[in-house]
Amino acid sequence: MTLPVTNATLLTSLQFIVHHRHVSDSFMGLILVPVVEKFSEHITAMDEAYDNQMNFALSHVLGASIQTALLNTPLVVLVGWGLNKDMSLNFEMFDAVVLILAVIVVGNFLRDEKSDYLEGALSIFVYVLIAICAWYYPNPKEGDGVASGDTSGGEVQKRMMGW
Numbered sequence: 001m002t003l004p005v006t007n008a009t010l011l012t013s014l015q016f017i018v019h020h021r022h023v024s025d026s027f028m029g030l031i032l033v034p035v036v037e038k039f040s041e042h043i044t045a046m047d048e049a050y051d052n053q054m055n056f057a058l059s060h061v062l063g064a065s066i067q068t069a070l071l072n073t074p075l076v077v078l079v080g081w082g083l084n085k086d087m088s089l090n091f092e093m094f095d096a097v098v099l100i101l102a103v104i105v106v107g108n109f110l111r112d113e114k115s116d117y118l119e120g121a122l123s124i125f126v127y128v129l130i131a132i133c134a135w136y137y138p139n140p141k142e143g144d145g146v147a148s149g150d151t152s153g154g155e156v157q158k159r160m161m162g163w
Contacts, residue, residue, distance in 0.1 A: 006036060018139065026094065026134040038064060054115060062106075094137055098130055 011033075017023050023032075035042075041060050048057040073089070080087030091099070105126050109119045 024135060024137050025139045026137040027131065030098065030134045031131045058110070092140070094133070098133075101126065101130070 014028060014033075018025060018028060041064055045057040045060040048054075048060065077087050077089065105123065109115065109123065
């Protein structure tokens, strides 16, 4: 019950955090929102990994990501198309590089079907590296660039967030 309230509170305060606290959009989208949103799944996966049930841990961690990639993202694009809103998947170079890096790292760790502390430490290192890069990555100008998906001064974003 508290998780949806926490998510709603976080999402309503995004504008304030980005503009007044000068936190980048990339950091919010890649680090802060997913950590809060998936906190219970992360705790479950860590408990299962501690109990040496790696298949269950991986299914909890990777299952939500695969569900988002294969169901939620195309659904958002189709709903945006139906509402005549541009929800294209035209990513910036930074987002594409981070996605490719994450796929390569996870793929290499899963290839041998074994895990150890070094692979866990390297995964945390890559995550921290992505977090640092996202923190310092500059925000796109409102209504400018491919990340906004809008050429009319960010009107779609303002309507969606209720600003």
